[in-house]
Amino acid sequence: MRGSNGYRVALACVVIVVAATVLPALFGRGPQPDIGDLGDPWRNFVFNYQTLITGIAAVVAAFFTIRQISETDSRQERRHNELVKLQMRPDRLCMERAINPQLEHIRYINTKLRAYDFGLESFAEMKGAPEWHWLTKVSQDWIEDLTGLQEIIKRPQFRDALYLFDGRTTHAIYDLEAFLPSALEALQKHRRFESDFDPNISEHEEYDQNFTSIFEKLSVGFVFITLGAVTLADLMRLAAAEYDIEIR
Template sequence: MARYAMSAIFGFAIVAMLAMFTFPVWQAWIFQFQTLLAGLFAVGAAYATVNQMRTSDVRADQRHSEVLELAIRSDRLKLERALVPFLRHLWIAHGSAKILQPRVPNFQDEIEPGLGYTDSQLQFQIDVIWNIYRDLEEIFQAPAFIAGSDLFGGKENFAVGKIKETMKDFQSHRLLYLRDKEKHTSGVSRDQFVATHAKAGSFNSLIAFQLEPLVSGLFELARKYQIEIDQSPANFIGFS
């Protein structure tokens, strides 16, 4: 619109100049109202300029929106790769740890004959907790999860750091357990077995606590970026 108005103004000005030399009456009329005409031309030119600037601003805003949309789309894809399917696995690990937490004695002096715990039950609990550990290890080592963690908030990245510290401590004790198991053909010594179970119980309690802010924060992030996460009923590890 502004472009057409500007063209019309210049066209009218050229016609008027040519008419001055052809029609004396028209020349006299222009001389009489030249100040008014100059003002009208100035207002018209200013109006066309302002409209052109507005059009340029609109186009600039559109280009900015397109660039921003592309950036958000890139971030969304990056985050989706980090959360699918890993967030569901974290959710299952958290649910498993919470279910297991009240069933696992956390201290060595609780594991005594007469409490109803058999060695096979204690070993089963250790194995379940070790499975939770391995699941977390696979998630945190996945390249897609590591790349997407750049988009996590401070709360989520802090939780990941604390969980990794807890896992590192449990891993060192697990290695001692496995070495003791290799040394004794009849199985792990009772003291080592009890100590490992106590450590596993402590690890499970910490994980159940530390996964809470991570899982809730990542679900909130998924909703923000409109990423669908499978929350269908899960068979939590070792329990129905």
């Protein structure tokens, strides 16, 4: 209906222009100076200013042409965007399932890990090796959080979206997958040693060897785990923005 009305208006404008210019130019009475007849004023106006009228008509025609082209381009762009959204819908739904609620769970664990702000100097006044007390504290607090982080990145809805993540995100996931199992194993092993050995008894050579290995493994692994978890959360937030996903 709208297009039909526009066509009628344009046709009416053409008829008016033809009636106002072409007809007077063809059939209007020209000036006859010998008898003192100045002729048809409207015909004379069209004849004298035909170049100006033609220029104005060309500008008006160009304006409407550009406007029509712009509207056509806008419609094509809207159709293109709709097609792109339709084609991306499966990927967007897959990414949405990977981000919600996994991102909030990872953020929660990151908050808890950052809250554990203590170093070996915190245990310097305690009897025995500071490394022992540090690792004991870590094993008491972190096993649950690291297990939860490992469970999150193993969820099916998270794994299904791996092909949609960029290189940095998959690298962060790789770091977590590489270091979480060994860190958890080290913490669990230390808890067993804690119940079976006294770190202040020097004759437990086997314990000393295992303790050094566990402490070094966890110290390195925890750096990669914390950095990987923070990086993963940040990159998942960017992915949510890219796919226009609301984080819940």
